[in-house]
Amino acid sequence: MASGMAERERWRPGVGLCLLVAFLAWGMMVPSLAQQPVAQQPMEGRPDVRVIIDVSGSMKDNDPDQLSASALELLVSLLPGGVSAGVWTFGERVENPLPLGEVNAAWRERALALPPELVNYQQFTDIESAIREAAAPEANGWRHLVLLTDGMIDLPSSRGAKPAIDMASREALVGELASSLANQGVAVHGIAFSDQADLSLVERLSQITGGLSSTAENPESLLGAFLDIVERIFPDDQVPIEEGRFVIDPGVESFSALLFHEPGGEPLRLVAPDGSIYLAEDRPENVRWQVEPRFDLIRVPDPDPGEWRLEGVLGEDSRVSVISPLTLRTRHLPATLYLGFPVPVEVWIEEEGELLAEGLEHLSISVELRDMQGDIQASLQLAKDNGRFVGELPAPALTGNARLVIRAEGEGFHRQRIQAVNVLPAIGALHDPDAGRVVLAAEHPHLDTSNTELWGELAGEVIPAEAISSRRWHLPLPELDASVSQPLMLNARIRRDGETREVRLPRLILNPEGDTHLGLANMSGPTLGGERLQDAPEREEAPPPAMIEAADRFMAMVNAIPRRAMELWEEGRPGLTRLAQKYGRDPFVWAISAFCLLLVVVWLFIRRLRRPPRITRREEPHV
Numbered sequence: 001m002a003s004g005m006a007e008r009e010r011w012r013p014g015v016g017l018c019l020l021v022a023f024l025a026w027g028m029m030v031p032s033l034a035q036q037p038v039a040q041q042p043m044e045g046r047p048d049v050r051v052i053i054d055v056s057g058s059m060k061d062n063d064p065d066q067l068s069a070s071a072l073e074l075l076v077s078l079l080p081g082g083v084s085a086g087v088w089t090f091g092e093r094v095e096n097p098l099p100l101g102e103v104n105a106a107w108r109e110r111a112l113a114l115p116p117e118l119v120n121y122q123q124f125t126d127i128e129s130a131i132r133e134a135a136a137p138e139a140n141g142w143r144h145l146v147l148l149t150d151g152m153i154d155l156p157s158s159r160g161a162k163p164a165i166d167m168a169s170r171e172a173l174v175g176e177l178a179s180s181l182a183n184q185g186v187a188v189h190g191i192a193f194s195d196q197a198d199l200s201l202v203e204r205l206s207q208i209t210g211g212l213s214s215t216a217e218n219p220e221s222l223l224g225a226f227l228d229i230v231e232r233i234f235p236d237d238q239v240p241i242e243e244g245r246f247v248i249d250p251g252v253e254s255f256s257a258l259l260f261h262e263p264g265g266e267p268l269r270l271v272a273p274d275g276s277i278y279l280a281e282d283r284p285e286n287v288r289w290q291v292e293p294r295f296d297l298i299r300v301p302d303p304d305p306g307e308w309r310l311e312g313v314l315g316e317d318s319r320v321s322v323i324s325p326l327t328l329r330t331r332h333l334p335a336t337l338y339l340g341f342p343v344p345v346e347v348w349i350e351e352e353g354e355l356l357a358e359g360l361e362h363l364s365i366s367v368e369l370r371d372m373q374g375d376i377q378a379s380l381q382l383a384k385d386n387g388r389f390v391g392e393l394p395a396p397a398l399t400g401n402a403r404l405v406i407r408a409e410g411e412g413f414h415r416q417r418i419q420a421v422n423v424l425p426a427i428g429a430l431h432d433p434d435a436g437r438v439v440l441a442a443e444h445p446h447l448d449t450s451n452t453e454l455w456g457e458l459a460g461e462v463i464p465a466e467a468i469s470s471r472r473w474h475l476p477l478p479e480l481d482a483s484v485s486q487p488l489m490l491n492a493r494i495r496r497d498g499e500t501r502e503v504r505l506p507r508l509i510l511n512p513e514g515d516t517h518l519g520l521a522n523m524s525g526p527t528l529g530g531e532r533l534q535d536a537p538e539r540e541e542a543p544p545p546a547m548i549e550a551a552d553r554f555m556a557m558v559n560a561i562p563r564r565a566m567e568l569w570e571e572g573r574p575g576l577t578r579l580a581q582k583y584g585r586d587p588f589v590w591a592i593s594a595f596c597l598l599l600v601v602v603w604l605f606i607r608r609l610r611r612p613p614r615i616t617r618r619e620e621p622h623v
Contacts, residue, residue, distance in 0.1 A: 007606045027543035028191045038468040047085040049138040049235050050100060056091040058196070084139065087114065091122020092131035092156055094447050102139050125154040127201070132177065135186045142188040142481070143482040144211070144233050147202070170201060174530065178208035187211040187335075189229045191222070197247035203422065207443070207526060209334050212420055213402050223260060223294065228403070228420030232335065236321040237328050238416050239378070241310070246320050248273075249412050250305040255322045257298040258377055260315025268296050268314075273306030316374065320420075325352050328408055328415045337402075338426040338444045340492075340503040343369075343393040347406055349381060355388030363410035365389040367397055369421075370403050376404065398422045399506075399523070427454065427492060428525025429508045436479070438488065438508065442471040443525045449473065457489040458510075477510070 043594050059107070086100030097117035099106055111162050127149060134145055146278075153166045153173075155305055181188065189211040190202030199215060205214035216222035239246045239255070248255060257266055270278040280289045280296065290297040295315075310318075331346035349356040369378040377396060382389035396402065402423050408415045426444040438456065442448055454465035465473040490505040506523045 009221045033070060046083055047142045047144055050134045050145050051087045052130050053133050053148045054088050055121050056151055057123055058151050059122050088130060088134045090123040092127055094130045094133045113512045124156050127153050128173050135181055145188045146229060147188060150197050153200040174204045178205055182209045189217050191225050200526045203526035204507045204530060210335050213422055227317055231418055232420060238319055238321045239414050240416050241318060241320055244310040245307055247307050247414055248303050248305050251326055254301040255320055258319045259296045260318050261313055263293040266312055268312035271309040273304050284362055295487060330416050332508040333404055334423060337396050337421050337423045338424050340395050342395045345393055346388055346390050355387055365408045367393055368405045369407055372401050387517045399423045399425060419584050423525040425525050427505055428528045429490060430524040430528040431442050431510050436477050438475040440465055440473040441527045453493040455491055482511055483576045520546045
């Protein structure tokens, strides 16, 4: 023990793939990352990673500069043999351009030829079929599905009446399929590319299967989302970076640095404890250094112990992971936390895979819950207990994405582990103004109407909630002034494990669109949030399928007009002039032109009707 401890931009789906590939490669550089899977996962084998990319037509509008080529080179060079990975794409149909299989020479060759497959855009969005097909192949270990989408379920009208078929597919996903996937050891991690995505669906799938969910509004947030997912699949030991400095203790066998930076910034420099300066183009032969527009990836084997220094402007999510005989281990940390419920934490140190129970006198371990801005929402110093460190982190107070940061500090020993989490309300609440009530649904898996009693407080009046099913309640409201927004205070009395406790839930704002705002909150949760998407009263009836298909065929013809016009122009202006002289006075031509213009107007109107309702990220509740 003594020796061991001495500005928002538009971008394309290819960016998502390349970043995920880069992070996977970074993780795979550390062989020990595949050790110690979480408690619910099969203990044998390594996790599969199956990326599912939306290539529906709307994704074409989210197109930035292509970065997939450099990422695929990184994947081919760094992904070790024996790891299973694959890529699926989906729109109206599901394709598997990079089949799942053991990484070998043939797989690497196919990976290098992948980028053209990511721009074969399709018209519709069949998320259910994509998840079913990607999850189907068997695996030796846990299966992790990474879903990237910018839209909602949108099936072709040839399969049935809309929107009924879309709603049925969504219900099948969050109903039978999600639970079945969880039982099979399949975790779904969802990333929503835009505010038009069905975020409630993404959240619900992740919640049920033990995955993560997030929105990626720009390339920076996409970087963080992929980093969070990879660290959940392949948890690793890290050393803290403070003001560009990090300490490597004598037991470290190698370290890998993932360093974020702005595109076009000054090259980064790595300074060793002896003052040696490493550059991407000037470094020892055994140091691997990959340079990408938004990050550098460095691996240093057999590093000198002592303080290392990074020179240059680093992004906030930069990481330095290490391989060492001493490793930080934790009991399974859930991917979803709930408001009002504390988080039990258990941490220990292993040496060469064995529990280290002696020589811990100078070791302290703490845990923090930080929001995505890095602000600490809760913290705890763990207590020693028979060679382990245990405690209960205070309940989170804000919903959204967050990170658990576990730090171990001792004499010449510095380690940390970061695990991303989603924080949801334990009880979701949604105002139903047409029915004059608030609908409540249990989000926490251990709450139901048999052990939970709910009531609200509105303008000093206590209103008890009435159970309507095993996990639902409704709370009748008095007549309200629709022009005034006002807070409804919600409370719960919970009986679990022989104890009864009362929890104050985040307040719900009634009539948030009113002229007078008395507070702000939205705590519908993914269950009720999804129902709100399907049952929104303002959503108009979809146009007839025949009209939609006719308009789509017409727009295909219209889209070809610019190309044909260019061909005519290339054939020469005289040709265009002759056409104008020949047909310019023909009334039939003018009638056809007017009819085409009318069809364009009709198609634009239909497109507006078909556009899914805008979904905004829920605001943080007040507690």
